[in-house]
Amino acid sequence: MVLLVFLLFFFIGISIFFYTPMKLVICMEFLYVYLIFSSQRFLALGMNIGMYIMIFSAAEGILGLTLVMDTGKFFDLKHKSNFGFF
Secondary structure, X not given: OHHHHHHHHHXXXXXXXXXXXXXXXXXXXXXXXXXXXXXXXXXXXXXXXXXXXXXXXXXXXXXXXHHHHHOOOOOOOOOHHHOOOO
């Protein structure tokens, strides 16, 4: 649990310090995975709530990656090959 919180702040700090839209999408996906695990294990919610969270996470990830990769000029990026570099 402590490791997850540390990684959460680490990734958010990297994304703010070296901002690119792809890093922000990766951090948001990490937050959704953390939400899925915490809701299933610590809050003891039913599987229906977990499925809703997973479906929303997948939809947000697909939408975020599509927006970032298809509209590179909107984010003022020079080359699409720059995505994924940390």
